[in-house]
Amino acid sequence: MSASTGKKKILFVDDEPNVLSGLRRTLRDQRKQWEMDFVGAGxxxxxxxxxxxxxxxxxxxxxxxxxGAELLDRIAERHPYVIRVVLSGQSDQASVMKTVGPAHQYLSKPCEIETLKATLARAFSLRELLGEGRLKSLVSGMRALPSLPLLYSELLNLVQDPNSSVADVGRLIAKDPAMTAKILQLVNSAFFGLGRRVSNPLEAASLLGLEILNPLVLSAGIFKQFEASEIDDRIFSMDALWSHSSRVGALAKLIAKEEEMGSPAVEDSLLAGMLHDIGKLILVVNQPAEYAQLKQASADAAEQMLAEKEIFGTTHGAVGAYLLGLWGIPQSIVEAVALHNQPGLQGERALSVLSVVHVANALVHAMDDDASLEKLIDHEYIEQLKLAERVAVWKDLAGAAEL
Structure with missing residues (x-):
């Protein structure tokens, strides 16, 4: 087994013998890292x-x-920890509907072997963030993240309204972190063969179009409503999470613009800010009792990180980053989500999406929770970036903006 050999164990499935032979041949140099099996039927x-x-x-x-869709469905139910990737030449709408839930990523044939290697290497690397235990199964098994009930209801009404436009749907999706993550997973997959990455949910909705969005929302189950009755509002508030995430995203975008980071980084900063606490949602949905224990054990951010590691074996940042990485969300966003409370763990020292999300999150917490900004910001990291003097500018920016 993989755990005893130290190698990752991968199963390739294709009914065409020549495809399997080609994979065997081109992946021969991976045998030191991977233990591979090849079979011809689901x-x-x-x-x-x-x-x-x-x-x-x-x-x-x-x-x-x-x-393949039925196979992945069965695997997701029985063995949710398994990373599930489609490698296929089928890109019709029916295929999209069938695999958008059980598949983590979709690669199209013919696929560059380096792309396949990189996809798996990234997923395996992110998995190490979670350590051992059942979190890997819980996170890998998630097909959708719950959305704010009001926004979910609005979305259902929109897609069934003949007078609504794709822009209306896109604007609504952009308000919700869970919907945003899922639609970006889909539009950046090889199903659509764009050849570029999309990090704007409005653009993603426009590229998909209502013809695909409507059945995705109504029948494919890629979005779902948060069941508030299952969680004590004193332990977790979906409204509070949504409000905080939206404000951090908006401020991160303002900071990135102020620092003239360029269009891609500005968009990524907005998204990373929106998604930075998505791991909290994953934890509270899957382990509500443990999350309640966490809330009782921790008061400030520093204490919370220690308590998370004690209770879950990892942080909410790592949990969120793992799922987003599995879904193929851009690396800069995944990194910012993973390390937004501990940016010093990043090896590089340069102004990045992580930098602005870290500071934006600290500033919003300081404004909303009357928390100490001094305790929330990693000053050593900011000093190494030579940005200490800019924090005051960003603080003024936060105060002047209507977040």
């Missing part, structure tokens, strides 16, 4: 995964008998 693949541990499965879509 049922055979499921039997192997039922019998032995695998870190990842790479499957074709269209196969006789059990197709």
């Amino acid at each position: 049922q055979e693949a499921l039997a192997k995964i039922d019998e032995a541990y695998y870190d990842a499965v790479i499957t074709d879509m269209r196969m006789p008998g059990m197709d």
